[in-house]
Amino acid sequence: MAESGATGGPSVPEVAPEDCELCEAARFTHWYHEDDVCWVADCEACDCPMVVWKQHGTAAPDDDIEHMMAQLAAAGRERFGDDPFTIDRVMRQIPWHFHAHARDRRWQQRRWSSQPSRYSGAVGGPRLLIETT
C-alpha cells in the first residue's frame, strides 16, 4: 500500500506488517486483555503493561484510542494496584505501529532486577513469572 520512494514526511521507517513485531504479537509475557481492537501485555523490553492496536499503523481513530487507553489503565491498575502510574504514548522503539505503555515510578530500576512475566496460556488470570533456577 505504501509507496516506496521519496515522499518525505517525518522519518517513520516503512516497515511491512510481516516484519513488524507488534503485528506478530508473540505471546511470551503475561497478557492482560485482548479484544477486536487491541491487546494488552507486558512489554518484553521494559516489563510494563503495553497496549497494542491490532491494526498496523499509527492512524488509530479517536474511538479506538479511547478504548485502548481504558484497557491500558485497567491493566495498569491490575499490575500496580494503588501505586501511581502514567500512560506513556511515546513510540520510541516501534514508531510505525500504535502502542502505549503504563509506567509506574520504578519501572526503570525494575527492568534490570525484576523477573519477567511469562504467558500463562490464556489471556488474563494470574500474572506468572518466569522461574529462575
Ligand SMILES: [Zn+2]
Ligand atoms: Zn516497553
Ligand SMILES: [Zn+2]
Ligand atoms: Zn505492525
